[in-house]
Amino acid sequence: MAIALTLRRRPTDRSPCDAATSPHLYELAPYREEPMSPRHVLVTGGAGFIGTHLCTALLERGDHVTALDDLSAGHLPALDELLDNDRFTLMKQDVTEPIDSGPVDAVVHMAIPVGPEVVTRRPIDTLRAGSIGTLNALNVAAEHGTRFLCLSSSEIYGDPLVHPQHEDYRGNVDPTAPLGCYDEGKRFAEAATFAYRRQHDLSVGIIRPFNVYGPGMYADDRRVVPTFIRQALAGNTLTLHGGGTQTRSLCYVDDFVTGLIAMLDSTETGPVNVGSDEETTIRDLAELVVEVAGSGAVEVVPGRAQDSSVRCPDLTRARKLLSWAPTTPLRTGIERTVAWARTGQAA
Ligand SMILES: NC(=O)c1ccc[n+]([C@@H]2O[C@H](COP(=O)([O-])OP(=O)(O)OC[C@H]3O[C@@H](n4cnc5c(N)ncnc54)[C@H](O)[C@@H]3O)[C@@H](O)[C@H]2O)c1
Numbered sequence: 001m002a003i004a005l006t007l008r009r010r011p012t013d014r015s016p017c018d019a020a021t022s023p024h025l026y027e028l029a030p031y032r033e034e035p036m037s038p039r040h041v042l043v044t045g046g047a048g049f050i051g052t053h054l055c056t057a058l059l060e061r062g063d064h065v066t067a068l069d070d071l072s073a074g075h076l077p078a079l080d081e082l083l084d085n086d087r088f089t090l091m092k093q094d095v096t097e098p099i100d101s102g103p104v105d106a107v108v109h110m111a112i113p114v115g116p117e118v119v120t121r122r123p124i125d126t127l128r129a130g131s132i133g134t135l136n137a138l139n140v141a142a143e144h145g146t147r148f149l150c151l152s153s154s155e156i157y158g159d160p161l162v163h164p165q166h167e168d169y170r171g172n173v174d175p176t177a178p179l180g181c182y183d184e185g186k187r188f189a190e191a192a193t194f195a196y197r198r199q200h201d202l203s204v205g206i207i208r209p210f211n212v213y214g215p216g217m218y219a220d221d222r223r224v225v226p227t228f229i230r231q232a233l234a235g236n237t238l239t240l241h242g243g244g245t246q247t248r249s250l251c252y253v254d255d256f257v258t259g260l261i262a263m264l265d266s267t268e269t270g271p272v273n274v275g276s277d278e279e280t281t282i283r284d285l286a287e288l289v290v291e292v293a294g295s296g297a298v299e300v301v302p303g304r305a306q307d308s309s310v311r312c313p314d315l316t317r318a319r320k321l322l323s324w325a326p327t328t329p330l331r332t333g334i335e336r337t338v339a340w341a342r343t344g345q346a347a
Helices: 049-060 076-083 116-121 123-144 180-200 224-233 253-265 282-293 316-322 330-342
Strands: 040-044 064-069 088-092 106-109 147-151 204-209 237-241 247-249 272-274 279-281 297-301
Touching (some): 049 064, 049 076, 076 088, 123 147, 204 253, 224 237, 224 282
Parallel strands (some): 064 088, 106 147
């Protein structure tokens, strides 16, 4: 197995991507309307859960992929197959440092601490990745005149007062709450993405993922689906915060990646919600996991201070602009995820 933990440089006649030293950089490379095939795609956060699925899909269609990741949450075993592919390179780097990836044809930006447990432990890192990291990734796209796709989040809607959430809803975010750094990091990322579009005429797209789940979520992931599956397979209780009346809409990762790539390949700006509109209460989700796993039991514990009460995307825009909609029923997705976790790969 070839592990490339350092940047595999590609030939470039351009200077490193640093706006401070290259003030006229962006006039050099107008955006190409025609996508090249195969293309070289830079994926920040590419070693993470969604990132590894995306890199796999891009490699399968013939693209060259560079995944930039500091491996703070990424898992090397998840990269085994990717690292065996000659068209895949791993740059082990913090996204808040200037990025020298060489020429690229598209940038997908998703590097940031994710999940309540990680974000509350690393609030400043979260803000830095959302702000400085996003600017660094945008600078790569601007330097090479490529399309830039920003993965925002449904958390941009905060504890929503509108249901389901459509993209024009501006949200109900508390910037001082424990997870406010994540929400505001994503809001900054969206603002920065639009700023580069306006000031540098960059082709940009923003998608807002709603709870994505599936194989590839590791045992140390404290998000709701891997937590429930871990608890159920161990024959333990599934802890329900606040009684489990909160709703979530869970999108199977393969569906999500299809929507992401549709947005990447389009010239749409968005923002576009990408997720599932099959809404479920957390209690129903827990009971489904117990049923599929064949073990475990449900227990109610006090609610978290900041747990959004409802979450469901309005997918009208995604259907219209991207001709995309999720196709995997929740039960099917949970069955596949439990089956993967049973193999022991999630450990
Ligand atoms: N999975 C979901 O349900 C969901 C929902 C909404 C939004 N999103 C967004 O989708 C993207 C991917 O999420 P995921 O579920 O794959 O999470 P993940 O934690 O598995 O992936 C994030 C990756 O970013 C890397 N990373 C974190 N900080 C970094 C830094 N400073 N420099 C370089 N790499 C860094 C981590 O090591 C990890 O591999 C994120 O932007 C997240 O905000 C995900």
